[in-house]
Amino acid sequence: MSERLEVRRTAKLFIGGEFPRSESGRTFEVRGADGELLAHAARASRKDLRDAVKAARAAQGSWAARTAYNRGQILYRVAEMMEGRRAQFESELADAGIDGSAREVSTAIDRWVWYAGWADKLAQVVGGTNPVAGPYFNFTLPEPTGVVGVVAPDEPPLLGLASRLAPAIVGGNTAVVVVGERASLVTVSFGEVLATSDVPGGVVNLLTGSKAELLPWLAGHMDVNALDLTGCPAELAADTEVTAAENVKRVHRASDVDPYDPRAQSPYEITALLEMKTVWHPIGA
Amino acid sequence: MSDATIEPTTRPAQPVAPPADWTYAPAPESTDIVRLEDRYGLFIGGDFVEPKSGKHFPTINPATEDTLAEVAEAGAEDVDVAVAAARDAYDSTWRDMPGSERAKYLFRIARQLAERSREFAVLESMNGGKPIKESRDVDLPLAAAHFFYYAGWADKLEYAFPHVVPKPIGVAGQVIPWNFPLLMAAWKLAPALAAGNTVVLKPAETTPLTALLLGQVIQEADLPPGVVNIVTGAGATGAALTGHDGIDKVAFTGSTEVGKTIQRQLAGSGTRLTLELGGKAANIVFEDAPIDQAVEGVVNGIFFNQGHVCCAGSRLLVEEPVFEELLDKLKERLQTLRVGDPLDKNTDVGAINSKQQLTKIRELVDSGVDEGAEIYQPDCVLPDRGFWFAPTLFTNVSQSHRIAREEIFGPVLSILTFRTPEEAVEKANNTPYGLSAGIWTEKGSRILWMAEKLRAGVVWANTFNRFDPTSPFGGYKESGFGREGGLHGLEPYLQLEGRP
Numbered sequence: 001m002s003e004r005l006e007v008r009r010t011a012k013l014f015i016g017g018e019f020p021r022s023e024s025g026r027t028f029e030v031r032g033a034d035g036e037l038l039a040h041a042a043r044a045s046r047k048d049l050r051d052a053v054k055a056a057r058a059a060q061g062s063w064a065a066r067t068a069y070n071r072g073q074i075l076y077r078v079a080e081m082m083e084g085r086r087a088q089f090e091s092e093l094a095d096a097g098i099d100g101s102a103r104e105v106s107t108a109i110d111r112w113v114w115y116a117g118w119a120d121k122l123a124q125v126v127g128g129t130n131p132v133a134g135p136y137f138n139f140t141l142p143e144p145t146g147v148v149g150v151v152a153p154d155e156p157p158l159l160g161l162a163s164r165l166a167p168a169i170v171g172g173n174t175a176v177v178v179v180g181e182r183a184s185l186v187t188v189s190f191g192e193v194l195a196t197s198d199v200p201g202g203v204v205n206l207l208t209g210s211k212a213e214l215l216p217w218l219a220g221h222m223d224v225n226a227l228d229l230t231g232c233p234a235e236l237a238a239d240t241e242v243t244a245a246e247n248v249k250r251v252h253r254a255s256d257v258d259p260y261d262p263r264a265q266s267p268y269e270i271t272a273l274l275e276m277k278t279v280w281h282p283i284g285a
Numbered sequence: 286m287s288d289a290t291i292e293p294t295t296r297p298a299q300p301v302a303p304p305a306d307w308t309y310a311p312a313p314e315s316t317d318i319v320r321l322e323d324r325y326g327l328f329i330g331g332d333f334v335e336p337k338s339g340k341h342f343p344t345i346n347p348a349t350e351d352t353l354a355e356v357a358e359a360g361a362e363d364v365d366v367a368v369a370a371a372r373d374a375y376d377s378t379w380r381d382m383p384g385s386e387r388a389k390y391l392f393r394i395a396r397q398l399a400e401r402s403r404e405f406a407v408l409e410s411m412n413g414g415k416p417i418k419e420s421r422d423v424d425l426p427l428a429a430a431h432f433f434y435y436a437g438w439a440d441k442l443e444y445a446f447p448h449v450v451p452k453p454i455g456v457a458g459q460v461i462p463w464n465f466p467l468l469m470a471a472w473k474l475a476p477a478l479a480a481g482n483t484v485v486l487k488p489a490e491t492t493p494l495t496a497l498l499l500g501q502v503i504q505e506a507d508l509p510p511g512v513v514n515i516v517t518g519a520g521a522t523g524a525a526l527t528g529h530d531g532i533d534k535v536a537f538t539g540s541t542e543v544g545k546t547i548q549r550q551l552a553g554s555g556t557r558l559t560l561e562l563g564g565k566a567a568n569i570v571f572e573d574a575p576i577d578q579a580v581e582g583v584v585n586g587i588f589f590n591q592g593h594v595c596c597a598g599s600r601l602l603v604e605e606p607v608f609e610e611l612l613d614k615l616k617e618r619l620q621t622l623r624v625g626d627p628l629d630k631n632t633d634v635g636a637i638n639s640k641q642q643l644t645k646i647r648e649l650v651d652s653g654v655d656e657g658a659e660i661y662q663p664d665c666v667l668p669d670r671g672f673w674f675a676p677t678l679f680t681n682v683s684q685s686h687r688i689a690r691e692e693i694f695g696p697v698l699s700i701l702t703f704r705t706p707e708e709a710v711e712k713a714n715n716t717p718y719g720l721s722a723g724i725w726t727e728k729g730s731r732i733l734w735m736a737e738k739l740r741a742g743v744v745w746a747n748t749f750n751r752f753d754p755t756s757p758f759g760g761y762k763e764s765g766f767g768r769e770g771g772l773h774g775l776e777p778y779l780q781l782e783g784r785p
Contacts, residue, residue, distance in 0.1 A: 125447060130771050132753035133430075140757050140773060225762070238553025245548035247717065248541070248560065248763045255782070263783030268449070276768050278757045279736045281729070282747040 011041035011184060013048055013208065014191030016055030017201020023047050028209070030184055033097025041184040044207035046217040049176065052205035053221050056147045056174040059202030064144045064172030072119030074198045075170055079112040081193040089158055092186045098156060107260055108162040114265050115166035122171060126271050130278070137281040142274040144172030145250060146225035149218040151211060153231035157183030159259050161190060164228050167269040169203060173226070176205045178218060180231070184208040212236060219243035226250035226273050309623070312630045314417045318404045324355045325493070327363055327517065328500035330370040331510025337362040342519075344493055347414040348627050348636035348671040356493045359516035361525045364485070367514040368531040371456040371483040374511030379483050380453055384440030391436030391478060393506040394499075398429040398471075401502070405495055409467055410627040412494040414636030414672070415590050417628050427752055428471035431770075434754035435475035438775060442480065445772055449781040453481030454557055455533030457778065458526040460547075461496075462539045463489035463638050464593040464694075469538055470496050472769045474513060480778035482534065483512045487526050490519040491639045524550070532556060536777065538595070541692075541718070541763050559767025559777045561595065561759055563692040564720030566741065567713035568598030568749060569703075572606045574725035578747065580614045583698070586723060586749035588622060588634055588676050592696040593642070595764070596721035598749050600689060601700045602709050608702050612680065619663040619676050626668070634696060637672040646674050646695035653679050653688035658699070684715055692718070706731065710738040719761030723749045742768070 011030070012019040024045035030038045044052075063071070082089070086105055093101035127141040148168045153160030161177070168175045179187045191206045207214060211233060218224060219240045227244055229237060230253050244251055252272040257264045324341060326333040338360030343352040359367070379387070398405065402425040409420040442451040457477045461469035466488060477484050488496035500515050516522055520543075527535045527547050534557040537547050541562040551558055568586045570579045586598025603611050627635035637643040654660055658679040667673040674695055682689050682699040689699045703709040713722055722741040724732050732746040742760045745751060752758065757773040759765060767777045 128772065130753070130755040130757070132751075132756050134751065134753070136748070136751070138753070138756050140771065145761070241552030242549045245545045245552065248545060248548065248562065248765060250766050253555075257783070263785065266449075266781075266783055268446075268781050275742065275761050276757055276759070276773050277736070277742060277744065277761075278771075279733075279744045280746060280748055280751060280756070281732055281736075 009039070009188075011039045011188045011208070013042045013044055014188075014194065014204070014206040015048065015052045016058075016205065017195065019191070019195075022209075023051070028181055030181065032095045038095060039185060041181070041188065041208050044209035044214060046214070048207055049214055049217050050221070052176045052207055053147060053223050055202035056176050056205055057223050059200055060144065060146055060172075060174040063169070063174055063200060063203050068120035068123070071170060071172070072116045075112055075116035075119065075166060077197045078193060078199065079109045079116065081197045082109045082112065085189065085193060088189055089186060092189060093158065096157070096182065096186065103260070104156045104159045108159040111159065111162040111265060112166050115170050115270070118267060118270060119170050122267060122270055125267055132280070135283045137283055138278065140276050140278045142171060142271060143277050145273055145275050146173060147223060148173045148175045148226045148228060148273050149221070149224045150175050150177040150228045151215065151231040152177055152179045152183060152187070154180045154182045156259060157186050158190065160231060161187065163254070163259050163264060164230055165204065168228060168273050171270050171274045173273055174203045176218065176224065177207065178211055178214045179206060179208050180211050181208070215240045216243055219249070220246060222247050224249060226252065228252050228254075228273065230254040309631065311626070313626065314407055314410075314628045314630055316407055316411065316628065319408045319411065321354050325357060325497050325517070327357045327359050327367065328497065328513070328515035329363070329367045330514065331504060331508075333500065336360065337366070342490075344412060344491065346411050347491070347638055348668070350670055353412060353494065356497070356517045359518045359522045359525075364516055364522065364525040364529055367485045367516050368456060368458070368529050370511035370514050371485050372531055374509055375456055375483040378509040379512050380481050382481075384442060384481070387479065387481065388436045388439035390506055390508050391432050391439060391475060394502060395429050395432035395436060397502045397506060398425065398432065402426070402429065405467060405498060407628065408498060409495050410635065413463060413466055413492045414627050414638050416632040416635040417630055418632065419590060424465055424468045427754070428468045431468070431471040431754045432475045435479040438476075439479040442775070442779065445775055446779070446781055448784050450784055451480070452780045452782065454778060454780055455482060456531060457482045457484045457534040457536060458529060458532040459484055459536045460487045460523045460527060460539065461489060463492040464590060464595070466492040467495040467499060470499055473536055473538075476769070476774045477536075477778045478512065480775055482778050485514045485516060485526055485532070487516050487518065487523050493517040527551070534558075534778065536767070537561070544765055557777065560765035561767070561769060562763060562765040563718055564595045564597065564760065564764050565600060565690065565692055565716045565718045566596055566598045566721040566723065567600045567602050568723035569602045569709050569713060569725065569735065570604065570607065570611060571724075571726040571728075571731065572604045573727050574607070575727065575747070576607060576611060576614065579725040580611065580618050582723065582725060582747070582749045583615060584618055584622070587698040588696050589750050591634055591637055591674070593638055593694055594750060596743060596750065597694075598721075598723050599693060599698060600713075601698055602712055603700065603702050604709070605702045605704055612700065615678060616661060616663070619678065622663065622665075622676055624665050624667065624673065624675060634676060637674050637695065640672055642694065643672040643674060646693055646697065649688055649691060649693045650677060650697055653682070653686060653699070656686045656688075658682045658686055658688060684712060690716065706735060710735065714740045717763040720764035721745065
């Protein structure tokens with residue numbers, strides 16, 4: 001009996017809710033831990049990055065304008081979709097030679113659930129009213145800072161992505177994520193989760209490729225407001241931050257707590273990429 | 286919109302402003318209360334010491350150009366000593382001192398500032414050129430209140446941020462501007478000290494004297510030596526401080542240009558950074574606004590402290606139907622502003638802080654005229670000596686004009702118009718800055734709608750340039766990051782480690 005021939009997947013980028021190849025036509029080889037060729041993944045170019053920023057900017061206003069309850073539901077939906085793809089994630093992580101893939105997938109899913117619940121609680125915990133000495137109702141609320149560039153950690157790929165991306169978008173930002181070659185296939189699968197999770201196109205954009213090639217363009221883009229450099233290689237950090245100063249980008253790095261430690265999830269990971277707005281509203285009869 | 290039976294305006298036919306040639310009896314505040322020394326050292330390790338650099342520079346009164354004193358110029362070696370003193374104090378006393386004790390030191394400072402507020406206010410006006418009315422009624426009360434507010438946090442940090450163990454960061458290097466010299470020192474020092482950090486503070490080159498007087502207050506309050514160190518100097522001193530290896534946290538208030546330089550300087554170092562930079566705030570007046578109140582708010586928004594205010598309302602956006610009425614009233618009001626001796630209790634607009642700043646203001650105002658905007662200045666006689674600039678309005682301003690895009694940091698207002706709230710939002714947000722904004726309307730729902738849409742850290746409704754220690758202040762976009770004031774102002778000075 002002849003075996004059925006497997007249908008292989010093309011590993012593409014995820015930009016504006018669609019799955020384009022790189023405009024450059026370039027790919028890179030993804031090999032498993034045993035050296036087996038797994039795929040030719042799209043290698044994003046600076047033009048792909050600019051397309052991604054454009055898509056993220058276009059999506060930002062309406063994403064932020066959704067109710068917090070709705071954003072929470074959508075992030076929760078991401079977790080639901082991930083649960084349905086457990087086996088695929090586990091095998092992709094194992095193929096990449098990453099140990100403990102079942103635990104990683106479980107923790108990553110739980111992390112999306114944890115951050116989903118913050119959507120409609122954050123303002124109550126980190127905002128507040130301020131008792132100013134005068135006839136004003138004065139309050140401070142968190143607001144999105146805009147488009148966030150996220151440099152995803154190489155390891156653990158799926159949990160690292162969850163730990164950086166969920167806090168980046170739950171408060172109304174949109175994201176352009178640069179993912180290194182190592183984590184590329186599981187990231188492509190995660191993009192497919194996003195595409196089926198009611199996450200509006202453009203809210204998350206995933207670019208696989210070379211961090212060294214893409215980071216200068218991400219850091220220098222004038223329409224990117226903040227960077228999460230947790231996954232930025234040490235040798236690229238200083239140059240990336242110098243470039244980021246051009247439009248005073250907020251630069252955040254998570255502490256080096258083990259991502260499996262519960263302390264790795266925190267509302268301050270969300271606020272690190274948000275603004276605080278203070279409003280003085282008059283009081284008078 | 287208005288009731289047809291009501292006259293549109295009730296303004297008198299003749300301007301209410303007094304003629305320009307009227308003279309006023311002077312009402313000067315006495316300077317006897319200030320005891321200036323000929324020469325000031327650096328405040329390091331609890332003592333005023335001679336600078337190792339061996340250099341001093343004169344600090345002047347910008348209203349007279351007279352030298353007030355010589356001030357030490359800290360070199361790199363002096364900064365080393367100051368940072369080492371701060372580190373010693375951090376390790377040996379301040380970090381591990383119970384918060385309740387740190388609190389009492391800060392309460393002492395707050396009280397002493399209040400006790401000596403007149404002396405500080407006069408000195409502030411002498412060294413910086415701001416009207417005594419403002420230094421007396423705004424700068425000093427707010428500075429004392431700021432220390433008082435954060436004093437109370439020192440032993441309550443565990444309540445400020447849920448589920449974290451709050452720990453100080455270490456030694457903070459703080460660089461402050463010349464527009465609110467003492468108040469900015471208070472904004473920087475109070476939260477840093479309350480959180481358990483020690484500090485090296487660099488006051489602005491042109492306005493070091495109240496910070497040095499604060500050094501005396503800190504001595505008298507018996508703060509452990511080295512908890513606060515004050516190094517005077519210019520840009521090189523600031524760069525030596527912000528780039529120093531021994532600094533764990535940098536806080537800077539000043540221009541966006543210098544802020545970017547510091548951000549680049551610290552790139553990759555892991556040093557914590559907060560920046561409070563420039564602004565080009567829109568003050569937005571709707572048709573239904575209480576016009577007379579709005580006129581006062583617009584005047585306060587741009588002429589307060591000669592417009593040397595990062596959050597100044599330097600772009601006025603007026604809804605078209607009330608443009609002419611508002612402009613007439615503004616011109617009339619400008620005619621009543623009294624420009625002159627900062628120490629005169631009736632002065633509204635004092636001296637420009639420095640010759641350098643005056644040159645910058647003139648250059649930008651010239652560009653406004655050259656680019657085709659229409660200038661208006663009231664008749665006013667400016668003193669012969671010192672640095673002065675008349676209150677200035679520009680109409681026929683387009684969004685592409687430099688005077689509509691660049692921070693002038695002077696008494697210069699650019700006026701534009703709009704037709705719909707959406708257009709007002711778009712114009713207000715059309716700037717790389719995002720520090721503050723003002724909204725004038727009687728409609729509460731519109732205030733909140735606008736406040737939500739404006740990309741600025743502070744939004745004032747039917748008021749402007751109002752500050753309070755409990756109210757967080759800071760910018761979006763190129764106006765910087767981090768907040769000062771309120772609970773949020775503690776965060777830059779704490780490590781928020783999750784509770785295990």
